[in-house]
Amino acid sequence: MAGTGSGSESSAPRKRADARRNEQSLLEAAAEAFIASGVDVPVREIAGKAGVGVGTIYRHFPTRAALIVAVYRHQVEACAEAGPALLASGDSPCTALARWIDLFVDFLVTKHGLAEALQSDDATFVTLHAYFIDRLVPVCAELLAAAAEAGEIRSDIEALELMRGVGNLCIGADKDPRYDARRMVGLLLAGLRLH
Amino acid sequence: MAGTGSGSESSAPRKRADARRNEQSLLEAAAEAFIASGVDVPVREIAGKAGVGVGTIYRHFPTRAALIVAVYRHQVEACAEAGPALLASGDSPCTALARWIDLFVDFLVTKHGLAEALQSDDATFVTLHAYFIDRLVPVCAELLAAAAEAGEIRSDIEALELMRGVGNLCIGADKDPRYDARRMVGLLLAGLRLH
DNA sequence: TGCCAAACGGAACGCCGATCCGTATATTCA
DNA sequence: TGAATATACGGATCGGCGTTCCGTTTGGCA
DSSP: OTTOOOSSSTTSOOOOHHHHHHHHHHHHHHHHHHHHHOTTOOHHHHHHHHTSOHHHHHHHOSSHHHHHHHHHHHHHHHHHHHHHHHHHTSSOHHHHHHHHHHHHHHHHHTSTTHHHHHHOOOGGGHHHHHHHHHHHHHHHHHHHHHHHHTTSBOSOOOHHHHHHHHHHHTTTTTTOTTOOHHHHHHHHHHHHBOO | OOSOTTTOOTTSOOOOHHHHHHHHHHHHHHHHHHHHHOTTOOHHHHHHHHTSOHHHHHHHOSSHHHHHHHHHHHHHHHHHHHHHHHHHTSSOHHHHHHHHHHHHHHHHHTSTTHHHHHHOOOGGGHHHHHHHHHHHHHHHHHHHHHHHHTTSBOSOOOHHHHHHHHHHHTTTTTTOTTOOHHHHHHHHHHHHBOO
16 A cells, blocks of 8 residues: 555546546536436436446545535635635624625525535435535634624524524525525524624 | 224225224334334335235325324324414413424424425425425414514514424434534524514 | 125335446556 | 556446335125
8 A cells, every 4th residue: 555645635646537537527517417406316317417437426426425525615615715704804793694604505505405415314425514514614613703702692502503503494495485594594693693 | 083093084984904903003113113213214114013015004105204194193283282272371472482383393303304304305205294384384373473463573484484494403403412403493483583 | 605895915116326347548668 | 659557437236215016815794
């Protein structure tokens, strides 16, 4: 095993050209398929769209979660980076928190089935869960702490719990026009505020 | 109403004894299996526990939802009937609403996967969804209207939306000790109150 | 007791995720 | 340039599940 850097960065032994091409095709096909049929779309369908065999999917993305993460990584990063920016924007911390949660909700409700997958206990999705938690909970915690310190909200709610609650409220948001996830999240945040 | 469990109406032509016995076995086996492995437990497992073939399950309960409804019908009825009782109990309508939601949450969080199934868009579960909506939303609406009329809460939230929100918040409540669905629901209700 | 509709059980089918291995090819080196 | 070899490919295959279907069994009744 010595020398074979399975790591992701600079020391990686440079993949074959067709491998890189296929990985790209897969990302594009998956992005399309997720929009068209949700993140639960059958693996074979993604493979078909990308013009590769199913084996190739599993070689590049060992779990469905890994594929989802890869497809949405940019957007998650953007959301994470928006947190500090909103805090620094001059608005009250509570407003910053509300705006940030809005971004998160916008992201979730436009991805069919992503909110569901995030909360699923399916072993396939633990990676997905872990990624979102790792990346976004600290950001949320920062916003939460600032708002609490400013005396604008209750201080007995953990970031993880709030994010799970918000994520849960987004489930099925795109299925039933009578259910407005944004409004429910607004209610949750209203309950968080001190008066 | 002297007859066996689900669906025996007065005009029903009286089922065979073995059929009634099997239906009973299935209900018991399903109740056990739901507790042990959640409402997504494989059909074959329920059939095995009950000592019948899979065909027999489908004959008695054409969809998984029908089986779930049959297993939990009593508890859902009790919850539905508790609504008017709480309203009449002398507490403020808002307290009555909170107590009733508590009952609903208690029911949901103790049934592995039921909250998930309730919000699932799987075609198999539309019956389940419909039953809960039909039976509980009117009760919730009554409580909501009373509280709104008393000026205790906002009046722009529909019962259906509130119940879906509460149901969503209960998802995964039994999986992660760091997530307390009850507390999140409390937050949601706090956001509903006028100050 | 004998008949037959009702009910049963489980084999069989289709769909899906996941794996595995014979084949094809990009890259390297002489 | 032309092998040699590691790398990657593709799809056949397996196991699990929901659902259907049909030959067999059995309870109820005349």
